[in-house]
Amino acid sequence: MAKRFLRIGVDVGGTNTDGVLLDPSLVDDENRGILAWHKEPTTKNPSHGIDNAIAKMFKEAKISPEDVSSVTIGTTHFINAVVEMDASRLAKVAILRLCGPFSKNAPPCIDWPENLKSLICGYYAMLKGGLEVDGSLISDIDEEEIREQCKIIKAKGIKSIVINGIFSPTDTEYKQEERAAEIIKAAFPEADIIMSKEVANLGFLERENAAILNAAILPFARRTIKSFEEPLHRLGLGCPLFITQNDGTVLLAKTAARLPIRTFSSGPTNSMRGAAFLVEKDLKESVMVVDIGGTTTDVGLLLASGFPRQAAANSEVCGVRMNFSYPDVRSIGLGGGSVVRKTNDSAMTIGPDSVGYQIQSKALVFGGDISTTTDYTVAADEDTVIGNPANVRGTIPADHIVEFKQLVKTMLEKVIDTMKTSPEDIPVLLVGGGAVIAPDELQGASKVLKPKWSGVANAIGAAIARVSAVIDTVESTELKTLEELFEEISLRVIEKAVQGGAARESVQIVEMESLPLQYIDNKTRIIVRAAGDFDMGRVSNEVADSTPVDDSEIKSEETDATPAKDIPKSETVVDEKPFDILSYKPTIKDREWIVSEVDLNWISTGCYILGTGGGGSPYSSMLRLRSIIRAGGIVRVINPNDLKDDDLVGCGGGVGSPTVGVEKLQGDEMLEAQTELYGFINKKATAVIALEIGGGNGLQGMTLGASSQMNIPAVDGDFMGRAYPTKWQITPVVLEENRTIFSPSVMCDGNGNVLIMTKATSDTASERVFRAALSQLGSSVACAEGPVSGADTKKWVVEHTISLSWRIGRAVAMARQFNRVDTVAESIIEEVGGDRAAKVLFKGKIVGVNRTLKMGHVYGEVTIEGIESFQGKLKIPFKNENIAAIRINPDGTETYIATVPDLICVIDAQDGEAIGTPEYRYGLQVQVIGIVASEKWTSTSRGIEIGGPKAFGINSVEYVPLGEFKKPVSVIDEFEC
Incomplete structure (x- = not known):
């Protein structure tokens, strides 16, 4: 008989272990090639559940171990450890940054929820090291400095260490992370060392976050994966063992034991891929997949293509931002083993903690003493027979059952609602072993589906997974x-x-x-x-070393750890009241706007949208400003009309490549540039203004003003009203033809190099000099511009652009909270002045991107294919920022529907956030908005000459305004009373 190449898929959940035996040659048959399946309770040592599931499938299908070409296991163990904040499965982590003087204002775990941060982040140090983007050294590592840190970490009892170096993923020459790891290993042999470059790619904070979580679960992952290997050996399986990762593909077990972070969200990904496999013949539209396991419910949108909707760029797990791109999945603490708490005088709660694999000893239906969702479901439905129903039927009060059913329904409806981008009903596909707790009808669902084998969809998804790199x-x-x-x-x-x-x-x-x-x-x-695809003919033993792990080893390590109950639980709670956007009012005192964290979040969102694709993400700048607020600093914003004529208004910001900015985070160079400038001119500013509101520079005025060294208000406005690629494309240059505006100017690289240009014949000349120096100073620097008078500022300023950013950010937040992301573009338009001041130019999917570099600027073009009422294609050329919107007509001709200086903003159709030109990639769903530029640009021919299409080489097109500019309303003026 010819050898068969069968696949085994196993999903090890917190409650059940599901298995599927699949013959790929029979997937077109009625049974989809599924030869056998089995659901087995997960045990404390997961190998027992895997062993039992596979053995019973062998017996049912009557096949030999020699016929199996691969075993693929998906597991929620690792992400559950984080979701449940289980100290017995999470190790304390020390972080060593190889960064030199950079990133000091965004320390490790700065953007983590406090409860998770206190549980995992044990210690950090900023050390010498790091590379520039061109591969040259910021500084070399100091071996003695690293050894001293090892002594400190060892004294703290921390054994998991993360090394994160600036631009380490591209470091092939100096190998700083590798060298640092060798030094640590020699000084601290028992330490687990994770190099950030192993875990993720470019994106300093996000890569570091992923590496920290990876290090936190590393000891637990190693034990768990070893236990996965045991049953394969016992059953005589000589095939490779794979572990599913979060993009729906697989890793060899030995790699997964080193990088368990890559398995995060693999459970819901497997379920979604398995669901697609089960219904692919009937799948004609997008459906919401609700995977209810033993500990969590994971919800994601399965597109009509059969693949999950991807998260736009970054992703979050328990509030921790990482740079993995994987399916957009939302998890809540609701599963078959979730603990139900109810007293007569208090509201019922469900989860987020779960009895998990102990359900058969802890749940009431199995003779235990803990109320779970399974108990309440059995008590509520006579057709559901699990364990001994007599243990719960008649013993749980009827009104408690009614409250339970309503709470489960509410929890599911809420998470489904948050994942929708439109208020329209959508089909809901229920999968997972815990699906029995879900009702047959849900608000927001056009229909609720539960296909055959839906209970083991996760194992099916594991069995059909592919290999990627x-x-x-x-x-x-x-x-x-x-x-x-x-x-x-x-x-x-x-x-x-x-x-x-x-x-x-x-x-x-x-x-x-x-x-x-x-x-x-x-x-x-x-x-x-x-x-x-799997190499089915390649039977290999390329699996990790399989030293048996018994329960006593795991038990002893768990006993030594802090009990999980002493640790705050996940912030994901269903009855948490959402922030009331409609009633929120900013704080105005004596004509000064005191910026709160809420204001800051909205302003940050708005700044990136006004960046028209450029300016770089404001995220790291937002974190720095948020830290100032949390430390007691006061961020003050004033109306430009309140400036005195003799005020001195300073200006500063960052210059350089956004790609560098997300890797080489700022140190003190912004403030250093201001200090050097004011020391040179022997004057100090009384207020500060952003050069451009678009992107990260939109927050720099507030950051500088709120610093303890300056302590001055920021002006509600800027000199662009958007982002432009050069600093001479500003309103002062438009309005002052024969004058150099910013002189003197200072440039600092943050690494000890300072350039002062005392005079310039023009702002264009100053730009050329600084651009020439920029590439020699790491392609990301801070600049300080000579201060100007309050009178000039009032004459030149594009007014109230911080207020405009706030309003745009609030519109996006409201669209998300009220599930109107499908019309977020229209909501933004209302905030910027209505349909006479802005327009929805297009909605669709990115189908093409090309880029090239000319004179230091990235030129390119993105092509978007229309959806809904937007037919055909739209083309957007860009030079760092978006230049024009060009509709491609059916006959192949092109029509310009918008050009600079009007703002052309591309936003993510999934969450309403801006998408910068470096983030354009195939498949992203986007909405394109056009906003009429300030009259400071459009009222004179010089403004059109400097900021219009001809300034970007589009000489054949005349600027035609989209509509009429409407000056933004000042937040101070509106909310002062």
Whole structure:
């Protein structure tokens, strides 16, 4: 008989272990190739559940272990440890940054929820090290400094250590993280060391966050994966063991034991892929997949293509932001083993804690003493027979059952509602072993579906998973063309996928992207991803060492840890009242706006949207400003009309590449530039204004003003009303033809280099000098501009743009809270002055992006294919920022529907946040808004000349305004009373 290449998929949940035995050659048959399936209670040692599930499937299907080509296991164990904040499964972590003087204002775990931060983040230190984007050194590492830190960490009893170096993913020459790891290993042999470059790619904070979570679960993951391997050996399976990761593909077990973070959200991903497999013949529209396990309910949108909707760029787990791109999934603490608490005089609560794998000893229906959702479900439904129903029927009060059913319904409806981008009803597909607790009808669901084998959809998804690999690197294009580099990297990534278990002939390149880096000679970020099928003919023992792990080893480690009950639980609670956006009012005192964290979040969102694709993400700047607020600093904003004529208004901001900005976070260079400038001119500013409101620079005026060294208010306005690629494209230059505005000027790189330009013949000349120096100073610097008078500021300012950012951010927050993201563009338009001042230009999906580098600026073009009433395609050329919106007509001709200086803003259709030009990628659903520019730009021919289409090389097109500009309403004026 010919050898069969069967696949086994196993999903180890907190409550049940599900198994499926699948024959890929029979997937078109009525039973979809499913030869056997089994659901087994998860045990404290998960190997027992895996062993039992596989053994029973072998017996049912009458097959031999030699017929099995692979075993793939998906597990929620690792993410559950974080969701439940279980101290017995989470280790304290020490973080060593190789960063030199940078990133000090955004320390590790700065953006974490406090309860999780206190549980995991044990210690950090900022050390010498780090690279510039071109591969040169910020500084080399100091071996003695690292050894001293090892002594401190060891004395604190911390054994998990993360090393994170600036631009470490591209460090192939100095190998700072690797060298630091060797030093630590020699000084502290028992430590678990995680290099950030192993875990994720470019994006300093997000990569570090992922590495910290990875380190926190590393000891638990190692024990767990070893226990997964035990039953394979006992059953005589010589095939490779794979673990599913969060993008729906797999890792070899030995890799997963090192990088368990990559398995996060693999459970819901498996369920969604398995659900797609089960209904793919009938799938004609998007459906919401609700996977109810033993501990959590995971909800995601399954597109009509059969693939999950992807998170836009970054993703979050328990409030921790990471730079993994994986399916957009929301989790709540509701499952079959969730603990139900109810007393007669208090409201009922469900979860987020769960009895998990102990349900068969702890739940009431099994003779235990803890009330779970399973108990209440059995008590409520006579057709549901689990355990001994007599233990709960008649013993749980009827009014408690009614309250339970309503609470479960509310919890599910709420999480489904938050995942919808439209108020329209949508089909809901229930899967998972805990689906029995869900009602047959849900508000917001056009229908509730539960297909055959839905209870083991997660195991099916694991069985059909593919193998993938990705390379994300910065390469030089000085000696090789981009095509040659793509070819070389493609060969490398294919080899990487084959090493991961893919059949060489099946591997295909599924993603190729290049992002030229601004202001850096011959440097391009290249991302190549490959995917392929399992190599069914390659039976390998490439699995981790299988030293048996018994229950006593796990038990002893759990006993030594802080009990989980002493740790605050997850912030995900169903009865938490949402923030009341409608009643919120900002604080105004004596004509000064005192910015709160709520205000800051909204302003940050609005700034990036006003960046028109450029300006860089404000996220790290927002974190720094939030830290100032939390430390007691006061962020003051004043109306420009309240300036005195003799006030001195300072100005400053960052200049450089957004790609550098997300990796080399600011140190003290912004403030240093201001200090150097005022020391030179022997004057101090009495207020500060942002050069541009768009992107990260939109927050710099407030950050500088709120610093203890300056302590001055920020002006509610800026000199662009948007973002532009050069600093001479500002309203003062428009309105003052024969005058150099900002002189003197100072540039600081944050690493000890300061450049002062005492005079300039023009702002254009100053720009050329600073741009020439920029590439030599790391392509990301801080600038301080000579202060101007209050009288001039009032004449030049684009008024109330901080207020405008606040209003735009509030509109986005409201759209998300009230599930109107599908019309978020229309909501933003209302805030910027209505349909005479702004327009929805297009809605659709990005289907093409190309980029090139000219004179330090990234030029490119994104193509969007229309959806709904927006038919055809829209093309947006950009030079750092979006330049124009061009409709491609059915006959192939092109029509310009908007150009600079009007603002062309691209936002994510899933959450309403801005998408910058470096983030454009195939498949993103977007909405495009056009906003009429300030009259400071459009009322004179000089304004059109400096900021219009001809300034960007579009000489054949005349500027035609989208509508009529409407000056933003000042928050101070509106809320003063």
